[in-house]
Amino acid sequence: MTTEKSHLFYQSRQPRPFLERSEGIYHYDENGKRYIDGSSGAMVSNIGHSNPRVLEKMKAQMDRSTFGYRLHFRTHPSEDLAARVAARMPEGLDKVFFVSGGSEAVETAIKLARQYAVTQGEESRYKVISRLPSYHGATMGSLGVTGSPIFTGKFAPMFTEMPKVPAPTCYLDRDNLTEEERGIKYAEMLREKIEAEGPETVLAFLMEPVGGASTGALVAPDSYYTRVAEICEEYGILLIYDEVMTGAGRTGKFLAAEHWGITPDIVAMSKGFGAGYAPLGAVVARHDIVETLLDAGGFLHGFTYAGNPLACAAGLAVLDEMEEQDLIGNAARMGDVLKARLTALMDRYPFIGDVRGKGLLLAFELVSDRETMKVLPKEWNAHVELVELAYERGLIIYSRRTRSGYEGDHFLVCPPLIVTEAQIDEIIAILTDALEAFAANHDLPVVEEVSA
Numbered sequence: 001m002t003t004e005k006s007h008l009f010y011q012s013r014q015p016r017p018f019l020e021r022s023e024g025i026y027h028y029d030e031n032g033k034r035y036i037d038g039s040s041g042a043m044v045s046n047i048g049h050s051n052p053r054v055l056e057k058m059k060a061q062m063d064r065s066t067f068g069y070r071l072h073f074r075t076h077p078s079e080d081l082a083a084r085v086a087a088r089m090p091e092g093l094d095k096v097f098f099v100s101g102g103s104e105a106v107e108t109a110i111k112l113a114r115q116y117a118v119t120q121g122e123e124s125r126y127k128v129i130s131r132l133p134s135y136h137g138a139t140m141g142s143l144g145v146t147g148s149p150i151f152t153g154k155f156a157p158m159f160t161e162m163p164k165v166p167a168p169t170c171y172l173d174r175d176n177l178t179e180e181e182r183g184i185k186y187a188e189m190l191r192e193k194i195e196a197e198g199p200e201t202v203l204a205f206l207m208e209p210v211g212g213a214s215t216g217a218l219v220a221p222d223s224y225y226t227r228v229a230e231i232c233e234e235y236g237i238l239l240i241y242d243e244v245m246t247g248a249g250r251t252g253k254f255l256a257a258e259h260w261g262i263t264p265d266i267v268a269m270s271k272g273f274g275a276g277y278a279p280l281g282a283v284v285a286r287h288d289i290v291e292t293l294l295d296a297g298g299f300l301h302g303f304t305y306a307g308n309p310l311a312c313a314a315g316l317a318v319l320d321e322m323e324e325q326d327l328i329g330n331a332a333r334m335g336d337v338l339k340a341r342l343t344a345l346m347d348r349y350p351f352i353g354d355v356r357g358k359g360l361l362l363a364f365e366l367v368s369d370r371e372t373m374k375v376l377p378k379e380w381n382a383h384v385e386l387v388e389l390a391y392e393r394g395l396i397i398y399s400r401r402t403r404s405g406y407e408g409d410h411f412l413v414c415p416p417l418i419v420t421e422a423q424i425d426e427i428i429a430i431l432t433d434a435l436e437a438f439a440a441n442h443d444l445p446v447v448e449e450v451s452a
Helices: 052-064 076-088 102-119 140-145 149-158 179-197 222-235 256-260 287-295 309-324 327-348 382-392 421-442
Strands: 019-023 026-029 034-037 093-099 127-132 164-166 202-207 238-243 266-269 281-286 352-358 361-366 398-400 409-413
Touching: 034 421, 052 309, 076 093, 076 281, 076 309, 093 102, 093 287, 102 140, 102 202, 102 238, 102 266, 102 281, 102 287, 127 140, 127 179, 140 149, 164 179, 179 202, 179 222, 202 222, 222 238, 222 256, 238 256, 281 287, 309 327, 327 352, 327 361, 327 421, 382 398, 382 409, 382 421
Parallel strands: 127 164, 127 202, 202 238, 238 266
Antiparallel strands: 019 026, 026 034, 093 281, 266 281, 352 361, 361 409, 398 409
């Protein structure tokens, strides 16, 4: 492995090999070692790596133009991609604003909501309620709605902290409620918060329909989604879905909102939307919201690369692959297979406390006691250790700490949407080997298979 000094600085000093090439669901390092991309990077590479048809279409756009500023020209890729996206949205969501990533998408969504309220004569509305825990981005505006003290704490004096309600972590609850009742219970916490803050001050509610890294693919009971939408409508509050991770097919639908028949007022997307081929995201909003802003003088917002023709050409090519290869359908089918395989691991490893998610946005959580969901000892740093054990064996998974980032250990297993059942078997085989090593390191119980 090359060890010369690097001038880059990122979060970790952990040395990594140079990436030599990537193909399909695999990476190969400088020494020829193969890694299964079991997390699609950071849940980005939805259609796999180095797709030749996508590269060909990007090259064709490069031969035409790589940049055209949106205030100077319209471009066919941006117009065409906007039309394709609008056609896939729930009815009424047909205005698209392109960005370069998830943080920009969330920032755009909340600024759009605020400017709309002002045009409606509701200047008092500025609070965006979100959930704890949650993660919505790294810009100052998106940090304000992020419910993760480990990421926000040091910067707290620099931004406006927005109100939070508990995320619907029903799998941790030990009560006598049904799943439907639990969903209603968590949704009603939104009503309580709105009343506590003053309804006239609340602008929007921002949520991930399926949790991302902060909650490990958390899915609420069905009743939660319906009741939240009803509460937002009752109070005249905009409902914003952060589909940065879930959008573009990862959960087995183009939008996760489709699983519950919900039509948000604003949707933020990125990650799998550009699928790693170009920095790309989108905010899609109700027609009337945008038209009202345009009539009032325009949206006071923008980024240099918004609507970049090369990025949009990549987005079109990615969407072509998704449609032509039925990758959203494959995400649903293979998601069922992978979830069943992960759930089966619970029989052998009692320290796996929960498996959850939708489609190919899946996670499992490690615990000391499955009955109480007591966390593993914090000092073990299990969220780091198991990732490293898997990486050494050629499998990349993604981890975070579940309980507000400080303790608890969950692991996202989210391969590209092109994954096959045979490749899922490869993932599970390597993951099993890593879990065996982790159990041995900490003298954790393992249930031996009973021979027939």
